[in-house]
Amino acid sequence: MEIIPSPTKIPLTNPTLVTCISVAPDGRDFFVGQAADGQHPALSRWSLPEFSQMQVPQLSRLSAQQDTCHVLTRGKNGLLGVTGISTQRLTLIDLTDDSQSEPVNENVVWANIAEPFLATSGTSTQIQHLESQNIVWRQEPPASRKTSHASLVPIIAFHPNRQEFAVGGSGESSILLISLLDKSPAGVLPEAPERLRWLSFSPKGKYIVAIDAYAKSTVVWETRTRNLHRPEIFGRKADDYWSVAFHPDGEHFAMGMLSGYINLFRLSDGQRISSQRQHIGRVQALAFSLDGSVLLSGGDDGQALAWAVA
Template identity: 30%
Template structure:
């Protein structure tokens, strides 16, 4: 059973828009008006990076080896921060509307979403795949995700009403997942590659598909009637899905049967992001109330 949540003290009181835990469960990346990296062992801040006056980090995600963090900010660029050198390098992409980012969990590949969807190989320092949506959908930023090995891409927003799966380098989709929203705020594979989930861009529904059947999973549970969620993450086991709500609650549901395992209002306002430790023993959440909280699972 989960324990009562606790608060992590941060050096500043600003909106928390992004949270990510590294693959060893030792470091936390927090996106606010700056990028803050914290040791989970000591709960001390180890690195900070200002992104510019009046700017904010939108998404921040760890590389598989924990040596760097890729992030997007409100200047609509994508960058990589290297811990060893404390230096930042912008990813050279020609896209005026970058707003989304995902990092493969076992490959040095970064997915970046804007008017196009890009896959950047950070080890080789080159763009290896790109997707442009239909002309009538250019006003909606593309959102996508990478499989853990970085070889498969899922994308929402490139075609109305479907999530499309591609092999990196491929020109045609390998799978079409129907009855999807036209655009998304979040899209992700579960770590076991059994499911993919999509949160509609304006919180008008949470949808899950079973990749074995290519059908919607538990459609009576996960559907467009769920209009309260603003953030989503799969548990590392692939057995649960966690959500943060517009009203400040944290939910966890079973993917086997949709059973509600946890539902507590732990923030005063919207929960912008949510993240598990790699062993699934702790779940972090943060948002509009400037508070970072976590709860342990026994």
């Protein structure tokens, strides 16, 4: 498997940096999040695999003059979750009828949809049921937001089996695993970054990966043993990384660097099997297509690229 050179450039009309990319669970389209520049909105939507532009619902929270998209999260039932850096509010859009709602009545900096749950972090770090909107878990006491950046909040990652979740980035050097069934502790992952930019399980739940908020480390654990995976390769030896995306096979992942490089790793042995550079500046966002044949990337340079993977 490798990333093929000479990617396709997505014809974005907004020239500002690309902050987020999110592929639909059915693989038919993807959203690109950017900074609004006064003339262009912060969201655009593109079809796969044609890369033709699609209509986007109008968002008052991310108007052309107002905000920068900070988080895009997709649900399997047509839900799109969007947060902005400035407004710090979560908008849920039902893409089947373009209806919108704000299910959390407080500041939200980060969000993750994993039906039937919605995880959010900002004023509070919590999980609620999407249909009933009942809070099923809340971090107590709330994590301190006294960091060098107001957007640094705890992050929640759901295991693919929806039987447990991980939460980290609260200012402690560990990540907690918690049972979704009875909300009891299920384990601890050691040597974690104290503040996180990214946290996620691999598609089959074999691994969990965290990126330090300041790009100082990229840590990988094996979920079965709770042990560090390939610490001679990852951890503090894998610094200067800013974005990650798992390949659908769960055994490979792409990592974007501050320098504009995108590296493809095989997780079993930690081998870097491909490296490409097209972006100038940070690779802010990465996402694979549903079949893994395309890797989407976005960066500080305002480019969104589609790389063939073979």
